[in-house]
Amino acid sequence: VNGVDVSSALVLEIGLAILMLIVFLVGLVMPAGDKRRVGVLTAIGLVILLGLSWRAEAGTEIFNGAFVQDELALFAKRLFIVATLIGVLASLPLRAAAFARRATEYYMAILASLLGMLVLGSARDLILLFVAFELMSIPLYYLTGFLKREPEAVEAALKFFLVGTVSSAVLVYGLSFMYGIAGTTDIRGVAKALTTGHPMLLLGMLLALGGLGFKIAAFPFHMWVPDTYEAASTPFVAWLSVAPKAAGFVVIFRLYLEGMGDRVLFWVPAAAGLATVTIIGGNLMAIPQQNVKRLLAYSGVAHIGYMLVGFAAVSANGAAMMLFYLVAYLFGNMGAFLVVEAVAQAEGSEGIAAYRGLAQRSPILALSMLLFLLSLGGIPFVAGFWAKLYVFWAAAEQGLYWLVLVAAVLTVVALFYYLLVAKRMYIDVPDRRDPIPVAPLLSFCIFVCVLGVVLTGIYPKPLVVAALRAASPLF
Amino acid sequence: MSAAMPLGLSSFPVLSIITWSPFVGALLIMFLARRNAVLVRWLAVVSTAVSLILSIVIYVAYDREAAGFQFYEDVPVVPPLGINYQLGIDGMSLLMVLLTSIIIFAGAWASWTVKVRSQEFYALLLVLVTGVYGVFVSLDLFVLFLFYEIAVLPMYLLIGIWGSSGEVRPQGIFGWAFGRTGVGTKEYAAMKLTLYLLFGSAFILVGILALYVANDSSSFSFLEMELGQFDPRLQSWVFLAFYVGFGILAGIWPLHTWSPDGHASAPTAVSMLHAGVLMKLGAYGVVRLGMGLLPDATLQWSWLVGTIACINIVYGAFSAMAQTDLKYVIAYSSVSHMGVVMLGAATLTEVGLNGSVYQMFAHGIMTGLFFALVGLVYEKAHSREIFKMGGFGRMMPGIATAFTIAGLSSLGLPATAGFVAELLTFLGAWQSTYSWWLIPAVGGAYLTAIYVLRVTKQIFWGPQSLDPHFQNLPDARGPEWAALWILVFVIVLFGVWPSLALALVDTATMPLLNRLWVLQ
Numbered sequence: 001v002n003g004v005d006v007s008s009a010l011v012l013e014i015g016l017a018i019l020m021l022i023v024f025l026v027g028l029v030m031p032a033g034d035k036r037r038v039g040v041l042t043a044i045g046l047v048i049l050l051g052l053s054w055r056a057e058a059g060t061e062i063f064n065g066a067f068v069q070d071e072l073a074l075f076a077k078r079l080f081i082v083a084t085l086i087g088v089l090a091s092l093p094l095r096a097a098a099f100a101r102r103a104t105e106y107y108m109a110i111l112a113s114l115l116g117m118l119v120l121g122s123a124r125d126l127i128l129l130f131v132a133f134e135l136m137s138i139p140l141y142y143l144t145g146f147l148k149r150e151p152e153a154v155e156a157a158l159k160f161f162l163v164g165t166v167s168s169a170v171l172v173y174g175l176s177f178m179y180g181i182a183g184t185t186d187i188r189g190v191a192k193a194l195t196t197g198h199p200m201l202l203l204g205m206l207l208a209l210g211g212l213g214f215k216i217a218a219f220p221f222h223m224w225v226p227d228t229y230e231a232a233s234t235p236f237v238a239w240l241s242v243a244p245k246a247a248g249f250v251v252i253f254r255l256y257l258e259g260m261g262d263r264v265l266f267w268v269p270a271a272a273g274l275a276t277v278t279i280i281g282g283n284l285m286a287i288p289q290q291n292v293k294r295l296l297a298y299s300g301v302a303h304i305g306y307m308l309v310g311f312a313a314v315s316a317n318g319a320a321m322m323l324f325y326l327v328a329y330l331f332g333n334m335g336a337f338l339v340v341e342a343v344a345q346a347e348g349s350e351g352i353a354a355y356r357g358l359a360q361r362s363p364i365l366a367l368s369m370l371l372f373l374l375s376l377g378g379i380p381f382v383a384g385f386w387a388k389l390y391v392f393w394a395a396a397e398q399g400l401y402w403l404v405l406v407a408a409v410l411t412v413v414a415l416f417y418y419l420l421v422a423k424r425m426y427i428d429v430p431d432r433r434d435p436i437p438v439a440p441l442l443s444f445c446i447f448v449c450v451l452g453v454v455l456t457g458i459y460p461k462p463l464v465v466a467a468l469r470a471a472s473p474l475f
Numbered sequence: 476m477s478a479a480m481p482l483g484l485s486s487f488p489v490l491s492i493i494t495w496s497p498f499v500g501a502l503l504i505m506f507l508a509r510r511n512a513v514l515v516r517w518l519a520v521v522s523t524a525v526s527l528i529l530s531i532v533i534y535v536a537y538d539r540e541a542a543g544f545q546f547y548e549d550v551p552v553v554p555p556l557g558i559n560y561q562l563g564i565d566g567m568s569l570l571m572v573l574l575t576s577i578i579i580f581a582g583a584w585a586s587w588t589v590k591v592r593s594q595e596f597y598a599l600l601l602v603l604v605t606g607v608y609g610v611f612v613s614l615d616l617f618v619l620f621l622f623y624e625i626a627v628l629p630m631y632l633l634i635g636i637w638g639s640s641g642e643v644r645p646q647g648i649f650g651w652a653f654g655r656t657g658v659g660t661k662e663y664a665a666m667k668l669t670l671y672l673l674f675g676s677a678f679i680l681v682g683i684l685a686l687y688v689a690n691d692s693s694s695f696s697f698l699e700m701e702l703g704q705f706d707p708r709l710q711s712w713v714f715l716a717f718y719v720g721f722g723i724l725a726g727i728w729p730l731h732t733w734s735p736d737g738h739a740s741a742p743t744a745v746s747m748l749h750a751g752v753l754m755k756l757g758a759y760g761v762v763r764l765g766m767g768l769l770p771d772a773t774l775q776w777s778w779l780v781g782t783i784a785c786i787n788i789v790y791g792a793f794s795a796m797a798q799t800d801l802k803y804v805i806a807y808s809s810v811s812h813m814g815v816v817m818l819g820a821a822t823l824t825e826v827g828l829n830g831s832v833y834q835m836f837a838h839g840i841m842t843g844l845f846f847a848l849v850g851l852v853y854e855k856a857h858s859r860e861i862f863k864m865g866g867f868g869r870m871m872p873g874i875a876t877a878f879t880i881a882g883l884s885s886l887g888l889p890a891t892a893g894f895v896a897e898l899l900t901f902l903g904a905w906q907s908t909y910s911w912w913l914i915p916a917v918g919g920a921y922l923t924a925i926y927v928l929r930v931t932k933q934i935f936w937g938p939q940s941l942d943p944h945f946q947n948l949p950d951a952r953g954p955e956w957a958a959l960w961i962l963v964f965v966i967v968l969f970g971v972w973p974s975l976a977l978a979l980v981d982t983a984t985m986p987l988l989n990r991l992w993v994l995q
Contacts, residue, residue, distance in 0.1 A: 379628060380621045389680075396684040397692065404684065405716075408677035412670050419631060419669065423662060427635040461553060 009060040009069045012077055013118050015052055019045035020111045027104025035103040039092045042107040046085040053078050065186065066125035075323060075470035076121040076250045080243050083330055084114050086445050087239030090338050093439035094233060095345070098147055106146060109139040110239070117247040124254060126175045126185040133171070136247055137164055137215070140240060144232045156231035163214060163224040171211025177204025191259040194266070202266070208255060209270065216248035218274055218308065219281035222301045226289075229297040234344065237293065238337035241300050242330045249326065252311060253319055258474045264314040271312035272403050278305030279406065283413040292340050293350050295417060296333065299376060302414060303329050306391055309407050313394035320471035321390035324463055328383035328456060332375035335449030338442060339369045346436040355421060357430025365436060366425045368450050373418040375453045378411050383456035390464070489529055490546050490562040493572065494608040496525040497579070501601035504594055512593050519583045519597045523576070526608070530576040534979075537569055542982035544614065544698070552618075557687075557694035561615040566983035567832050570976055571611045571752075571759055574839045577965060578751045579604045582744035585847045585958040588854060589637060589742065596637055599629040600744055607748070610756050616683045616764070617695040623679065623760075626753060627672045630737075630745065634665035637742040639853075661740040668737035671723055671730070678720030679760070682713045686768065700768050707771040714772030717765040718780065724757030726813045728787045735794075738806035739859075743850030746802070750809045751843035755835040758816045762831070762987075766820065770991050773823070781821030781904075781912055787814025788919035796926045801852070801859045804930055805845045808885060811919055812838045818916055819900040823991055827903020828984040829977055830896055836976060837884065837892035837969065844881040844962040848874055851955060852934070855948045861930055866939030871950040875935035877959045882931045884966050886924040891970040895977075 022045070027038050053074060060069045088110060091099070099106060116136030123129040141164060145157025179185055181201040182193035193201060213221040229237045256267050282302030289295035307329075310322035340350055342365060347354040359366040375384035388411065392404045438446075456463055500522025508514040537545055544563030552558045564572065582600070589596050602625065609622025638661030687695055689705055705713075723730045734754070738746045761780070766773045791811025798804045812834065819831025851874055852867070853859055868875040884891035887898070897920055904912040951959060969976060 374628075380624045392680070393684055393687075393692075396681075396688050401681060401685060401712075405677070405681050408680055409674060412674045412677060415673055416666065416670055419666060422631070423635060423666075426632055427662065427665075 008057065009062045009067060009122075011056050012049060012053055012081075013115065015049050016111060016115050016118060019049065020108060020115070023104065023107055023111065027108070030104070032101070034100045036092065036100050038103045038107055039088060042111065043085060043088050043092070046081055046088060050078065050081045050085065053081060063125075063128075065188070066128050067119075067122045068124050069122055070473045071470045072250065072253065072323075072473055073121040075466065076246060077118050079246055079323075079326060079330060080114060080117045080121065083239055083243040083246070083334065084110060086334055086338075086448060087235055087243075089441055090235035090238065090341065090445045091233070092441050093345075094235065096147065096233075098149075099233075102146075106143070109143050109146075110236075113137075113139040113143075113244070117243060120247045121250050123251075124187045124258075126179060126187065126190070129187075129251060129254070130168075130172055130175060133215075133247075133251070134168060136244060137168065140164075140244060143236055143240075144228050146233065146236070150231070152231040156228045160224045160228045167211045167214030167221065169211075170214070171208050174204045174207030174209075174211060177201060177207065180204075187254055188259050190255075191263070194260065194263050205256070206270065209252075209274075212248055212252055212255075213274065216245045216252075216304050217301055218304050219278040219301060222278075222282070225301060226294045226297040229293050229300075230291060230350075234293065234337055234341035234350075238334040238341075241296070241333050241337065242326075245300075245304060246326045246330070249307060249311075249322060253471075253474055256311075257314065257319055261475075268312055268314055268398070268400075271308055271314070272400060275305050275308035275312050275403065276406055278302065278308060279410045280305075283410045283417075286417050287413070289417070290352050291350050292352055292355070292421065293337070295352070295421070296336055296340070299414060299417070300333060302410070303333070303376070306388060306407060309395050309400075309403060310391040312400060312403060313391070313398045315394060315398065316468070316471045316475045317397060318391070318394035319474055320464070320467040321387070321394045323467040323470055324390055324460070325387040327463060327467075328375065328387035328453070331449045331452030331456070332372045332382075332384050335446055335453065336369065336372040336376065338446050338449065339365060339372065342438045342442055342446070343436060345439070345442075352421060352424055355424040356428045358425040358436070360430050361433060362436045362438075365438065365446075368446050369425060370422055371450055371453055373421060375457065377415045377418045379415075381454075381457045383453045383460070385457065386460040386464075488548050489533055490548060490564060490612045493526045493529045493533075493576070494562075494605055494612060496522050496529075497601035497608070498605040501598040501605075504598045504601070508594060510594070512590075515594050515597050516583070516587060519586075519601060520580070522601060523580045523583050523604070526604075527576040527580045530573045533564065534569060534573055537564075537566070537979065539566075539978060539982055542566065542986070557692070557696070558617045559615050559694075559696060560613075560618055561696055561698075562612045563614045563698075564612055566979040566981065567759070567762070568611045568983075570832060570836050570980060571755060572608060574755065574836050575604065575607050575611065575752045577961060578747055578839060578843045579744075581843060581847065581958040581961045582747045584954045584961075585747065585850060586742070586744040587954040589744075592636065596633070596742075599633050600748070603629040603633070603745075603748065607752055607756060611759065614697045615695045616686070616697060616700070619697075620676070620680060620683055623676060623756075626756065627669065627676065630672075630741075630749065631665050631669040633745045634668065634737060634741045635662055637745070638665065638740040639742070640740065658736070664733075664736040664740035668733045671733035675720040675723035675730075675757075678716045682716035682720065682764075685709060685713050685716075697763075697768070705769065705771075707775075710769040710772035711775055714765050714769045714776055717769075718761055718776070721757045721760030721765070722817075724753060725761065725817060726754055726757070726787070726810045727783055727817060728790055728810070728814075731787070731791075731810045731813075734810055735803050735806035738809065738846070739800060739802040743846060746806075746846035746850070747843040750806065750846060751839040754809060754813055755816070755839055758813065758820065758831070758835055761817070762820050762828075766991070767987055770994055773991060774994060777821045777823055778909060781818055781907070781909055784814045784817035784821055785912055785915040787811065787817065789814075789915050789922070792919045792922035792926065796922065796929075799861055801861050801864075801930065801934070802846075802849050804861070804926060805842065805849060808845075808923065808927070809838070809842050811923065812842070812885070814919065815897060815900050815916065818912060819896075819903055822900075822903035822907035822912070823988065824903040824906045825981075825984065825988060826899045827907060828988060829980050830899025830901075830903055832980045832984065833892075833899060833973070833976060834896035837896040837966070840962055840965050840969075841881050841884045841891075841893060844877060844959070844966065845885070847955075847958050847962065848878045848881065851951055856945055858944070861933055863942060864934045864940055864945060865937050866935075867945070867948065868935040869939065870948045873950045873956070873959065877963050878935060879931055880963055880966060882927040884970065885927050887920050889970075890967065892966050892973075894970060895973040 606626030
């Protein structure tokens with residue numbers, strides 16, 4: 001096929017498929033009561049896969065360009081694998097019996113979803129894109145309802161599933177218009193057809209943006225987020241809040257930016273509008289939350305809005321800064337969720353009140369949480385500051401000063417509810433003095449996230465350079 | 476731009492040492508002084524003393540003939556984006572650095588009695604000071620913004636943990652909201668102050684980004700932007716962004732309401748630093764970035780800045796009169812006096828701008844002294860209610876005398892620093908295009924006399940209170956005297972010898988005004 005070795009472009013996907021087979025087979029021979037060691041195997045496999053991703057070469061295309069392994073795909077794939085690795089490691093200490101008995105299912109589903117993401121990162125064909133999207137999404141519904149005896153989990157899974165399938169329908173409806181007008185399923189062909197300015201094609205692309213809006217949880221398509229997050233197991237939610245959204249953004253890059261040239265300017269009003277309502281909606285709805293998972297869910301919606309600010313800049317810089325933002329968000333958001341998990345395991349509560357005086361009980365855990373919250377809030381010397389600064393800069397370059405101002409002012413609202421958590425931890429007096437026990441693997445994951453947040457905050461340059469290189473093939 | 480350095484200071488990173496010395500102190504306190512309260516205090520005093528001594532050294536060594544930015548340092552940080560760690564100091568920022576050094580050194584002594592979690596208290600306080608120094612000495616707008624954020628955030632914990640809650644009675648048309656939001660509590664004040672200031676920083680960030688993009692995204696350097704010509708329309712809105720952003724910190728009406736709550740709830744050293752130095756940081760930002768980089772917009776908007784400053788003076792003074800809580804009186808007087816600072820800047824005259832900078836310094840020292848004294852009174856008498864206290868002058872003559880001197884400086888009595896500052900500002904207002912500004916300005920000084928003298932008389936010099944809690948109160952002792960002596964000395968010194976500061980300030984304000992006058 002075009003003289004390119006198929007296996008070299010597909011190396012990560014093939015590796016992951018092999019890993020899934022091994023996990024499946026090993027899971028079969030494990031003792032029925034406790035299959036948790038499957039997770040260890042999964043984690044080791046993912047580490048190898050992550051190493052492979054640095055050996056993979058960028059710039060190969062196979063299947064007539066339907067599958068492309070460029071810098072963007074590789075950057076995104078590394079991000080997916082890192083997020084999954086952290087999610088898997090943090091899942092290992094989960095104590096519910098279901099996680100021991102049905103561990104094979106759990107990790108298989110995560111890996112299947114990851115496979116969908118990896119393909120999605122490279123898909124440049126409408127059909128491949130849609131299939132990969134579903135491969136990513138369906139295991140997520142299943143994982144949300146993994147604790148099938150708990151009514152909240154079932155409710156959340158059903159809600160997520162219904163909203164998710166409807167959004168898939170809207171997405172595929174939009175894709176069908178694109179195919180109908182462009183006469184090809186190749187995304188580059190769609191981009192060329194856009195010069196005609198055919199209204200049905202524009203309608204199709206807007207419909208697809210709506211469908212994607214559900215996946216990335218942009219306002220007003222975010223309704224599934226808080227319930228799903230609240231009911232599902234926290235390490236899974238930490239992963240869910242990052243990896244599938246990152247995949248959604250890669251699709252946005254491919255569909256709306258790649259090979260568009262000057263025509264990207266079509267998307268500025270839609271993207272800026274979506275960013276504005278998402279930032280405002282997410283931040284305002286986060287304020288009254290008393291459950292930290294719900295609070296992080298709404299704040300996550302707001303963060304999607306900030307990434308859309310980078311999309312609204314419709315430039316290589318804007319796309320690169322969104323990628324940077326995704327990495328900062330990965331460490332900050334996953335870290336915060338993992339602290340929630342640590343506190344919930346000890347206190348049995350995800351409520352904001354469980355954090356009373358945490359700084360005097362477990363100072364290091366409290367400091368980690370503070371760093372994550374400050375990073376999410378965009379305070380200097382942690383990763384989130386540069387992330388916000390860079391997307392603002394990209395938008396300012398396009399003259400979108402009003403958007404930057406709205407977004408910057410709303411960060412103050414975000415800091416309000418982040419500081420409410422900080423107040424509980426640092427200002428309130430604890431009821432008890434004993435430190436919170438944290439499982440070693442969980443503290444390792446939290447430590448990794450702290451490292452990511454702080455190192456990126458102090459020395460962002462290598463990541464910026466990598467993100468700029470990843471975004472370069474788009475324009 | 477780097478002028479000849481006297482005393483061989485050219486290769487010595489003196490500004491960095493001044494800036495980072497408190498930060499190093501904070502690190503030492505966190506890692507070395509675990510549960511050793513005395514060592515914590517001495518580390519704080521020593522690290523701030525290093526900054527103070529070096530500030531005095533550069534004050535002496537600054538070449539007044541050459542003027543401009545001196546003690547220049549430049550280290551590229553993120554070269555592709557044009558971010559450099561670029562420091563330099565001119566007459567105006569030098570005076571502000573000196574002010575910061577004096578206040579924090581006195582503040583370290585004044586906080587000697589902080590007992591709860593004192594290690595964290597001193598560490599956060601010193602980090603905060605590093606941020607303040609950084610804003611005054613950095614010439615790179617981006618680095619300036621970073622330091623600004625450092626100067627804002629520790630405040631939340633400082634007020635929230637070590638602050639004190641006052642009594643605020645629900646009243647007025649928003650009375651229903653008082654109970655729900657917890658007005659008057661330290662948590663409320665901490666959150667309000669932090670959110671207001673971060674709200675301001677959002678505007679500052681947008682302004683800085685706009686100038687950066689207009690400058691071809693090449694450099695954040697103040698010196699390079701100063702040479703460029705920005706489009707007047709861009710200047711116009713960026714100036715407003717800077718005015719709102721830095722103006723919130725300077726306490727401009729109607730965005731000042733964080734300041735009385737915050738200063739009243741903050742612990743002593745934080746009130747001293749915040750009212751004494753951080754509010755000046757706002758005014759400094761308006762003058763340095765707003766007026767320094769955007770000359771067309773300055774001419775366009777000076778009427779607005781001056782008019783709001785007049786409202787500040789009168790509104791702040793009337794509000795101060797209405798308070799029954801001693802700390803709120805001082806806090807509102809800061810709002811009033813910051814109006815004088817902004818008014819002097821808005822006159823666009825040499826005397827006015829010099830008066831403005833002089834007032835930044837004079838008010839900083841004076842209000843620092845006030846808050847130190849209020850803290851002492853509260854610690855001895857455990858009360859801030861003015862009309863419950865009385866006749867303290869007999870029991871604490873030292874505190875009473877210092878309070879009276881601060882009060883006299885506040886109302887602008889000759890031979891105090893406040894007199895020089897207000898006189899210059901009034902002269903500037905008279906010479907400016909809008910000479911009617913003089914009326915509210917002088918009226919404000921008169922109102923200040925009323926409330927300051929009334930408070931002083933009631934608490935210290937009036938008849939003795941019969942309340943059994945207020946009998947046999949001690950005077951200041953030990954380390955507390957250090958704080959009072961330093962501040963009183965500076966007030967009187969700069970009151971009788973104004974050219975100590977004025978000659979210096981003039982070297983910085985004249986070039987700035989010359990750029991404006993060329994346009995007029």
